[in-house]
Amino acid sequence: MRRHVLWGTVATAVAMTVLGSSSAQAEGRGDIRVTKAVTNNGKSVIVGISKTVTFPIKLTIKDDSGVKRLEHIDASSTGSTAGGPVEWIGTSCKKLSRTTSECTATMSVNPHSFPWYSDTNANVTAGEWAAWGNVQANDGDYWLFDRVALFKFKRAATLTAVATRPNPFSHSKQVKVTGTLARADWEALKYRGYSGQSLKLQFKKTGAASYTTVKTVRTNSVGKVAATVDATSSGSWRWFYRGTAATMQVASPGAAMSLAKPTLHAAPRLG
Structure with a gap:
């Protein structure tokens, strides 16, 4: 049986994880923000039919108390409710200053996962994609971000x-x-x-x-x-x-x- 992923469902789940179900519509608390975001160094992500593809999503995160961590990140199509088999497989962060950190998340796509991942034709997921997730600061501030680091997810x-x-x-x-x-x-x-x-x-x-x-x-x-x-x-x-x-x-x-x-x-x- 194929798994169907809806953006709204996933986004709500992330919000509930951070905020609790009674506050799922809030975007965050405090002054923490993602101030810059880029996927794959500004290049398209090209996926064929056999080889697993990995690519980075780099986020610059700022808070007056300093950045604690990148809590969650994922990527999905901006023009379709069909999901894509993108996995978050690791993150490295470096401190740029007392208030700012740069976190690079490594994402992975296995083409063999496409046929069973979505209820719809997997090919419709090609096109514009974006990253979404949440970040946390040292003082407890948090922020849910979406539609950052836009990129083209293309068929080879x-x-x-x-x-x-x-x-x-x-x-x-x-x-x-x-x-x-x-x-x-x-x-x-x-x-x-x-x-x-x-x-x-x-x-x-x-x-x-x-x-x-x-x-x-x-x-x-x-x-x-x-x-x-x-x-x-x-x-x-x-x-x-x-x-x-x-x-x-x-x-x-x-x-x-x-x-x-x-x-x-x-x-x-x-x-």
């Missing part, structure tokens, strides 16, 4: 590129570049072709430092893409996908292509 993606010359023996310098864009399906724990996405075909001339965009093409119903272009020199071809709020940005490995004509060798004479 893969992208391939293959470059060929339709007719390497002709004077034509046409190059055909194919590829496939796929992204993690957290329900099936497989990568599936991603349809209807705009990909940039990019080229880097041999000896050049960077790629330039040549053409833009959309993937078909199974995530495949193809384009035929006239090349002016030898070099490397790749596909580039800029990603979305729920799917990571990805570039394929470069596919090298030479425009030199193959050399024909005469067959050896027999006898």
Whole structure:
């Protein structure tokens, strides 16, 4: 049986733990506050289909009596009631001054937990996430925080590129570049072709430092893409996908292509 987590239920449980059931609507007591918060050093959290991903949530906490501890922390989607299998696995705090401490919580996501974690499709949890929890001060002050350290929780993606010359023996310098864009399906724990996405075909001339965009093409119903272009020199071809709020940005490995004509060798004479 799958476990369904509602943000309101979890937030209320945290409030009752700190305040008691009769005061569950209060936000805290005293002057303790989270003054700064950032997840994964400001980068998106990318999750695939097999590897456990860990990431930090760093909080700057201030109180006139000094900070006692980070009492609880968790993270969840801001746009869905579906939960996510994020675990709080450890915290380290350092004192910055008499009144201020910086606490870093390490969070863990195991993709294998996705299929049973929510009543809904686990893929809908991708998008904007935020941290929530509570902190305590040395003088007994406490504060319940939510929607801090906002970040993007994204599905991993893969992208391939293959470059060929339709007719390497002709004077034509046409190059055909194919590829496939796929992204993690957290329900099936497989990568599936991603349809209807705009990909940039990019080229880097041999000896050049960077790629330039040549053409833009959309993937078909199974995530495949193809384009035929006239090349002016030898070099490397790749596909580039800029990603979305729920799917990571990805570039394929470069596919090298030479425009030199193959050399024909005469067959050896027999006898």
